[in-house]
Amino acid sequence: MSPTLTDATPLAADPNDGLNVLESRGSTAETFGIPLAVLAELTHRCPLQCPYCSNPVELERASGELSTEEWKKVLSELAEIGVLQIHFSGGEPTARKDLVELVRHATEVGLYTNLITSAVLLTKDKLAALADAGLCHVQISFQGSEADIADRVAGFRNAHAQKIKAAGWARELDLPLTVNAVMHRQNLHQLPDIIQMAVDLDADRLEVANVQYYGWALKNRAALMPTLEQIEETSHIVEDAQVRLKGILTIDYVVPDYYALRPKKCMGGWGRQFFNISPTGKILPCHAAETITGLDFESVRSNHSIAWIWQNSDAFNRYRGTGWMPEPCRSCEFKEVDFGGCRCQAFALTGDAGNTDPACTLSPMHEQIFKTAETEASGDVNRFIYRNFNGGTPEADAQHDA
Ligand code: SF4
Numbered sequence: 001m002s003p004t005l006t007d008a009t010p011l012a013a014d015p016n017d018g019l020n021v022l023e024s025r026g027s028t029a030e031t032f033g034i035p036l037a038v039l040a041e042l043t044h045r046c047p048l049q050c051p052y053c054s055n056p057v058e059l060e061r062a063s064g065e066l067s068t069e070e071w072k073k074v075l076s077e078l079a080e081i082g083v084l085q086i087h088f089s090g091g092e093p094t095a096r097k098d099l100v101e102l103v104r105h106a107t108e109v110g111l112y113t114n115l116i117t118s119a120v121l122l123t124k125d126k127l128a129a130l131a132d133a134g135l136c137h138v139q140i141s142f143q144g145s146e147a148d149i150a151d152r153v154a155g156f157r158n159a160h161a162q163k164i165k166a167a168g169w170a171r172e173l174d175l176p177l178t179v180n181a182v183m184h185r186q187n188l189h190q191l192p193d194i195i196q197m198a199v200d201l202d203a204d205r206l207e208v209a210n211v212q213y214y215g216w217a218l219k220n221r222a223a224l225m226p227t228l229e230q231i232e233e234t235s236h237i238v239e240d241a242q243v244r245l246k247g248i249l250t251i252d253y254v255v256p257d258y259y260a261l262r263p264k265k266c267m268g269g270w271g272r273q274f275f276n277i278s279p280t281g282k283i284l285p286c287h288a289a290e291t292i293t294g295l296d297f298e299s300v301r302s303n304h305s306i307a308w309i310w311q312n313s314d315a316f317n318r319y320r321g322t323g324w325m326p327e328p329c330r331s332c333e334f335k336e337v338d339f340g341g342c343r344c345q346a347f348a349l350t351g352d353a354g355n356t357d358p359a360c361t362l363s364p365m366h367e368q369i370f371k372t373a374e375t376e377a378s379g380d381v382n383r384f385i386y387r388n389f390n391g392g393t394p395e396a397d398a399q400h401d402a
């Protein structure tokens with residue numbers, strides 16, 4: 001039998017009624033483990049084509065997306081079961097015409113709202129309408145510190161200039177701002193300028209996010225993988241900036257998996273602290289979980305409540321806790337620290353999501369994978385395969401040489 005979130009405690013209430021279960025257990029997020037924050041992927045549509053996009057390689061079409069009324073019902077249900085924050089994401093969430101309506105509804109049911117956006121479709125009026133509807137926070141992704149590289153990575157002309165403008169509007173509207181910078185071999189040299197850019201934009205927070213290699217990023221790994229020297233340099237730059245900018249800019253940074261000794265506690269542990277909802281309403285333990293074949297994900301369109309799916313569905317329980325672990329995790333002192341790392345990465349690199357994440361130096365596959373990474377990092381593959389609904393488009397020579 002699969003382990004459950006609360007391994008030792010059997011459910012007392014009707015397991016078909018998630019809310020009843022919650023109430024019978026005191027209805028606190030801590031008791032039951034309902035996450036405090038949820039990611040709503042409103043759409044996979046996006047005008048950008050980032051080669052590391054964390055959306056699945058098989059993107060969902062607009063025709064399958066949840067309707068406005070379905071999303072509103074989901075938001076109400078989330079608030080009811082104890083979720084406090086909703087992150088509107090995508091794809092590009094501003095591609096949805098009903099975004100203002102959804103933000104207003106989320107505000108009305110008491111959720112703290114964050115918009116995770118590429119910002120290229122935003123206008124000042126649209127952002128003001130979102131702020132009026134109750135939007136609490138904006139996170140804008142940047143592909144570099146200057147237009148040449150940033151627009152090339154995004155596969156979208158003038159993207160960078162548009163992002164700078166939108167960040168300014170966010171601050172004019174007094175919206176707290178996070179800058180998210182996805183880093184890889186072809187833009188890591190810009191990190192000092194990206195840090196300064198975040199300060200100049202009056203951001204509260206900078207996320208220095210290293211590419212995670214599954215889905216689109218795995219297709220592009222040879223063009224994105226940083227060298228060990230780059231990573232060592234990056235750690236110094238970040239540590240120095242964290243001290244220098246204390247009280248001005250918070251900088252979040254995690255060493256990329258392939259160069260760490262231990263894997264990250266991915267998603268805080270599978271099915272422990274996080275879920276997201278896909279554009280068609282599937283409830284997923286991680287935004288990349290659909291890359292794992294052989295798992296069936298329940299939908300908000302099913303007859304089950306969200307709380308029931310979180311507690312009882314096979315996809316959530318398959319890798320919850322520590323009972324599913326093989327060696328070397330099973331007898332490892334860190335098993336409740338990192339929960340065996342990332343299931344999506346284990347699947348992408350070993351073909352079995354039940355294996356130890358090969359990013360861990362104790363994994364029997366670590367050495368071989370690390371060597372591959374090193375070889376790719378020192379290779380000369382620089383052209384991207386752009387993310388799109390056609391399964392990806394190789395970067396044109398002219399674009400790359402520009
Ligand atoms: S990573 Fe890039 S392509 Fe993917 S959703 Fe975000 S902005 Fe769009």
Ligand code: SF4
Nearest residue numbers: 329332334335340360
């Ligand atoms: S063996 Fe497993 S539990 Fe131990 S550090 Fe590696 S991934 Fe974590």
